[in-house]
Amino acid sequence: xxxxxxxKHDTFIDMTAMSDVTVLLLTFFMLTANFIPKxxxxxxxxxSISETKIPEANIMTVLVDKAGHxxxxxxxxxxxxxxxxxxxxxxxxxxxxxxxxxxxxxxxIGMPVSLLPEFLNKRLEDQDKLLKEYSIPNxxxxxxxxxxxxxxxxxxxxxxxxxxxxxTTPYPVIKKVxxxxxxxxxxxxxxxxxxxx
Amino acid sequence: MAEVNTGNHDDGxxxxxxKMHLRVDFTPxxxxxxxLITFFMFATSLAKPQTMxxxxxxKDVDKVEEKSKVKDDKAITVLLGGENKLYxxxxxxxxxxxxxxxxxTYGGVDDPNSLRSLLYKRNxxxxxxxxxxxxxxxxxxxxxxxxxxxxKKIKNAKDGQVVIIKPSDESxxxxxxxxxxxxxxxxxxxxxxxxxxxxxxxxxxxxxxxGEHAKQFEN
Numbered sequence: 137x138x139x140x141x142x143x144k145h146d147t148f149i150d151m152t153a154m155s156d157v158t159v160l161l162l163t164f165f166m167l168t169a170n171f172i173p174k175x176x177x178x179x180x181x182x183x184s185i186s187e188t189k190i191p192e193a194n195i196m197t198v199l200v201d202k203a204g205h206x207x208x209x210x211x212x213x214x215x216x217x218x219x220x221x222x223x224x225x226x227x228x229x230x231x232x233x234x235x236x237x238x239x240x241x242x243x244x245i246g247m248p249v250s251l252l253p254e255f256l257n258k259r260l261e262d263q264d265k266l267l268k269e270y271s272i273p274n275x276x277x278x279x280x281x282x283x284x285x286x287x288x289x290x291x292x293x294x295x296x297x298x299x300x301x302x303x304t305t306p307y308p309v310i311k312k313v314x315x316x317x318x319x320x321x322x323x324x325x326x327x328x329x330x331x332x333x
Numbered sequence: 334m335a336e337v338n339t340g341n342h343d344d345g346x347x348x349x350x351x352k353m354h355l356r357v358d359f360t361p362x363x364x365x366x367x368x369l370i371t372f373f374m375f376a377t378s379l380a381k382p383q384t385m386x387x388x389x390x391x392k393d394v395d396k397v398e399e400k401s402k403v404k405d406d407k408a409i410t411v412l413l414g415g416e417n418k419l420y421x422x423x424x425x426x427x428x429x430x431x432x433x434x435x436x437x438t439y440g441g442v443d444d445p446n447s448l449r450s451l452l453y454k455r456n457x458x459x460x461x462x463x464x465x466x467x468x469x470x471x472x473x474x475x476x477x478x479x480x481x482x483x484x485k486k487i488k489n490a491k492d493g494q495v496v497i498i499k500p501s502d503e504s505x506x507x508x509x510x511x512x513x514x515x516x517x518x519x520x521x522x523x524x525x526x527x528x529x530x531x532x533x534x535x536x537x538x539x540x541x542x543x544g545e546h547a548k549q550f551e552n
Contacts, residue, residue, distance in 0.1 A: 151359030158366035165373035172378045182507040184514050186385040298384060303507035307413070307500040310509070311528075314389060323391055326384035329510060 173209065176244055176267035177201040182303035184329035191326070194294045196285075198317075199244075200301040204309040205271035206281050207246035208288075215292050216240050222287040223249060231256070238263075248273050249280055274312060282316050289322060300328040385513060390525045408495045409455065411437075411448065411512060412533050415503025419448055419512075426536055431543060434536045439511050448512070452519035456494045459487050460520050488522025496524040499533055 179201055199207040210216045220239050224231055227249045231239070235256035246267050247255050255266055274281040289295055297317060301310055314325070412420040412434070419437045427433040440447035453460060463484055470480040487493075496516060500509050509526070516524045539546040 148356065148358075149360075151363050152357075154363045155359040155366065158363055158370060162366050162370050162373070165370060165377065169373055169377035171376060181382070182510040184383065184385050184510050185517060186383055186514070188384050188386060190382055190384045300382075301506050303505065303510075305506040306502070307504045307506060307509060308502045310506050311500075318389055318391075321391075323389045325387050325389070327387055327510065327513075328382045328384050331383050332514075 173243055174264065175199060176207060176246060176264065177205060179300055179302045180304075181300060181328050181330050183332035184327075185332055186329060187331065188326075190298055190328065191296050194292060194296060195298050195326075196288050196295050197298045197300055197328075198285075198313060199246075200299065200305055200309060200313055202302045202305050204274070204305075204312070205246075206274045206313060207244050207267070207271055208281075208284060209243050209245065210288055212292065213240050215288065215295075216245075218291045219284065219287045222291070223252075223283060226283055226287075229253060245284060246271050274316065279316065281313075282320070285317055285322070286320050289320060296324070296326060297322055298326040298328055385510065385517075387513065387526070390527065407492065408497060409451070410497045410499060410533070412529065412537060413498070413500040413504035413508045413512060414537055415501065417508060419508075420537060420540065421448065421451065422536065426532075428532070428535070431539045434540045436540070439515075448515050449518060452494070452496070452515060452521060456519050456521060459490070459493060459522075462487050463520050484520075485522075488520060490522070493523055494521055496521050498524060498526045499529040500526070501529045501534065501537070 177199065179199060193211060195211050197209045197211075199209070210219065217236060217240050220231065220236060223229075229249065229252065231253060235253055238256040238260075239252075242256075242260060242263055244267055247270050251270065255263060258266065272281045272284060273279065285297075289297075299310075299313070301313075317325070406424055408424055410422050410426075412422075414420060417439065419439060420434050421437050422434050436446065437448045437451065438444055438446050440449070442450050442453055444450060466475070466480055466483050466487075469475045470477065475483075498509070498512050513524075515521075535546070
């Protein structure tokens, strides 16, 4: 009885081609990447059929959540610094160079001015936590949001304003934000939406 | 990871240089790449967000005259109520008649009560003109720039359909976006978002109560 010896097969799979594909994909993803900016509030934008893309640069995004909390971002770092200088003049608050650097690094503007120096002394991770609790005051008596917008639009004339608001936001909240900007003679807005399938 | 096969051990042919097979195992490389791809897929947004451009009416005093020049029979006023309700009236509303205000829906063209079917009907000529132009553009008979220019002309025609959008305090941001979408779908060139007035709220209340609201004031 001859034992049938099973032949030893070489199970080596050539992964070179697979590696080629993954590297290509990786390159694609790296080149097309624009990182999702972290936002202090979750905002679900409404759907629309509009296919206009947001401008590449010089954007001020105003983030409005359901409860009416207002945050803003400025995409250009030199603008952020210049705006902070103006705000410091407005409210007589002086910022140390470290605080200024911290302000430029933090993409979200969303603090009452009085708490800003203390906020900027904190580490970036702690700042993110604090941002969830505060927002830019937008009341008629203490409208700091107006000051921010005023300086931002004055410093950068090409600035386009994008509004990113939650779909369920009541209209009066939006109107208040729009009114502030219309009061500053800003009439053109980009409303950020997602494409309806 | 990498193995070198020195093939043909037993051939016994001496003198000939041995053939070296160099094989590198790429599996860990693929593993790492896959991990990186996954990371990039989750951490980045591929598509830039869509936006909808809107120009709000300026509140400058010198432009007031321009505003009031809209012909009454060409104006539709759309009121956005709470709970996704939608109303409209044509031209100047008749305060006494509760049915001067009409309920509408956010539905498509197949819904006869929808805002879209109303606008399609009212703006038929412009929509058809744009459709013809688009056909020509798709068949490469006219250039893209020319097409855009013409569409702009049609949309901004002096006697074109005008829509005034008045969102009430109960309406949501989504309602506003939806109605602005309808403007784009129905090729309405001239539209404005305005504040809701006392009279408009009265009309809504009057419609909802079937005329009861107006009677209160008569007595």
